Amino acid sequence: MLIRHISIDNFRGIKSLDWHVDGWLICLIGPGDSTKTTILDAIELALLPRWNIPFSDADFYKADTTSPIRIQVTLGHLTDDLLSEDRCGLFLRGYKPFKPFNDDPDDGWEPVVTLRLRVGDDLEPHWELVKDAVNEAKQLSWRDRERFCMARLGNDVERHLTWSRGSALARITENASDANSMLALVNRAANEAIFSTSQKELASAAYRAKTAAKRFGVQLPDLSAGLDTRSQGFGTGALSLHDSSRVPVRATGLGSRRLTGLAIQHEGLGADSILLIDEIEHGLEPHRIRRLIKRLCEDRLPDAKSKEQPVAKGQVITTTHSPTPIMSLDVKSLRFVRSKNGVTSVTHVHGSQVEALQPIARTYSHAFLARKIVVCEGKTEEAMLRGLDDLWEKLHDGSSFATCGVVPINGGGRSSGPPIAIEFRRLGYDVTFLGDSDEPLSVSASEMENLGITVSLWPGNMATEERVCTDIPLIALQQFLTIATERFTEATVRESLKKQLGTALPKCELQIDTLIANGLSEEVLRRAIGKAAKSKGGEWFKDITTGELLGGVIAAHLAEIPSSPLAKTLSVLEGWVYAE
């Protein structure tokens, strides 16, 4: 069974949500208070077969009970049991992704059923099947809701490690009488133990009681202390899983405990169930997260390689704050949750951008969990920002990119960078595009700005390297040259410069001051070095280590050139990074 569509009104932090789910494996990501967990809670309340769910004023949006809570979940791929006439069969509606509902399941539409949970100011929940054609919605009891095969995994873990009533362990126990007879045994044995131990203090008190009673005319036989059968004794909740050293499983580490509880819950569920997991990574190392995801997807989701299972049977909806699921999952599974003025929106990666964003998901998975993203045109800009991060951290009292939730990523060039920036913006991130101005971008700066992206381009129609080399003090330029010469050999650098200059270099040392002394103008030299740094076959910034070094050089000398175009552009960027 799959959830096809969810709409929520006036529930906790969500004033309204209208979401076409469109997928089998869904991973919700979003900043804090984006109402991700509220969405899971809403689904759980609508589908979970509990009979006493207490609602309070706090469950209403802004605690306003005059606007009733409405949670509508539309389910597809229904089991035969649910399709039957006396269950949901006569309430079927027709569904097509992203289109308005067809009230009847005509040919070409997927047959679905819509379940609504409604709570008014009387705080009484009503579960109903919804269909326009039918005047009176059909009420559903908790037994009916049991058939919707939904389970929330990973919560209430300790209870599921015991045999208490309704726990997952109890549910997979075939014959409950086993547990009951064991408990009877336990209670009897406890009583035995008490009676057979010597009771000392208790015994003397008992004797006094007997004598006292005798004085009042009650003849009692010898008395002692025992377990009263009317008192609590041991209930099924006291029976829990233990290992061979008699240590309860609940005493294991958080991760193992949680996984065990989750595994037991999962054991009793069929492949067609809908699983909800909040914070899938909780307590788990990356390899365990990956394994968990793999297990949950087995049997439930389409396996393109297996002929037996081309179609999804069930669904997994999860939330995460961890980069691991983002790395392991297809970018198509990600859903970006944003909340603004009570309106929650859930977006997914646009089809055309899936291929572009997939590698970013692998390499920069933490970017998806960031608040702000700097899409750099290439490695040069990225390396430069790394260097700047250290500088700004010192200047801003220890606040770095990481603290501000800013992640720089490599956009992969002037043609792919802008669309990636646009896509991230569309997904709700705060985006800056940092790039060269020497050649036109695939999407113009003004177009990007119209979409709300901050665009940072170097003035002067220059590439980054050129701009840097033009603006930094000569001493820094010298350091560039030194680093490059050390990294790439003097001969290579000379060749490169020669190419850029168009003429042979003066025969002298490869030092800035010497070269200038030998007749090369500073401006020409700056430009040549800039171009050489960027040229093909010798890109100086492209390798991470060199790039970071060079970034460090820039950072060290930035304060000396505050009025340069380089410094001015970077200070605007700095303002954006540190804005609240």
Next chain:
Amino acid sequence: MPSKEALALAASRRGLVIAPAGCGKTYLLAEAVSCSQGRQLVLTHTHAGVRAIRGHLEQQGVPSAKYGVITIDGLALRYASSFPTISGWTTVIPNGDDWKNLRVASLRVIQRSAIRQVLLATYSGVFVDEYQDCSLGQHQLILSLAEIMPVRIVGDPLQAIFALLDQNDCCKWHEVQTHFTTIAELSTPHRWSNRNEALGEWLLDLRRRLIAGEDIDLRQGPIEFHPTTAQKEQGRLKACFGVKAKKGETQIGLRKWRNECHRLARNLKGRYRAMETVECDDLLEWSHQIESASGIERAKQVLAFAELCIAGFPSAVKEFGNRLAQGVQVKPKRLDYQRVLRAIEVVRDTSSLSCVLGLMDALIELDHRLVKARDELWREMKRTIREHRLNPAVSLRQTAWNIRNRLRHIGGRVDRAALGTPLLVKGLEFDHAVVLDAADHGEAESLYVAMTRGSRTLTIVSDEPVLVRPKPHFVLHYGASNSSGEAVGLGGQVGRTEDF
């Protein structure tokens, strides 16, 4: 142990069992349901039929999860109204021609793949009772169901009297035989066993003769034959009174037309009571007339109604209404007449309908050995007025309709001695049957239904001692001869199960 016919029917994909009157059709159906795999949809035509089938299923201990029983039109309504966008059906309660449109609308729904998934998720197979009564639209619906699951039917073309009402819309038996394979024909006249086996046998022979178009000599056989005399009605009365029924035994007097039943009931002085149809149109009409009249007119309507229902209604009382309308003074001497007069005045002067009850009571208590010829109609009018008191917002006519509609579902009782037409009594069983006008039943089907109603005795009044009837429709028009064992034949031949 289920019978071999039941097993064969249950196992078939499109099997048909022919069931002459009284041969245990409903019992067979229940047996077949119980030995089928999975939940079965059992379809019939009337609510009375639904009740009868349910009764047999409960008696045989079939768990209720194993079946769902509903009328064909009820199923159509259920699906058409659940999916109005597909069906185009918006009327809530169909009337007259609406039913034909309903069947077409629901066919659209049942052909959709999502709806077929629903049906397959609910049922594993279908049984249909009284297939001879299916209209064309109903037949199309059932064929559509047969595309996705086994459909097994029972019926008797010789009892196709509903078909006679609307030849264009009925599903001809020849058409039925194209789509379904005859597995068996029941041949044990259970209705008459331990009661009058000779009669049962004679009726089986009657069946054969009717199918073959042979003469029926009423002077022979274990029946009581009364040739009509010059005084036809007298002859009928004599036949009715002459039935030797023991205490508790039921009797039915059969006439071809309903108004003839009503007339006869009056003359039989209440000994036999006329059956009303389920809809009871007369009740609806009279409710409307009484409600829409006012003042003295209303009183006159009530008096006219009483005259219709009560045999021996004194014309003097009837005159009260006219006299008062003309403004003439009326001063009866008799106490019972005075009571009536007072009641009439109350009705004239009050606008509320409940005082009509007072007038009706006063009329019945008139000191003339009055007899209610149309007892059921009278009773229902009183009940309607009483219920209307509780909910005066609804019209009297609508209240009457609601009452009859409920009755349709719950079932009413048939008086111990009743008068009815073949349409009214179809499917019912009585101890003694009196066919009051055998010669008037021009069709073999009508005659057959009338003659098979009584399990202990059969009395026939006829103008002709020897009846010659054309062959039944299913034989006449489509050439299904009785010599072919494949089509309709007597003798209970069981087809091989591998054939279907």
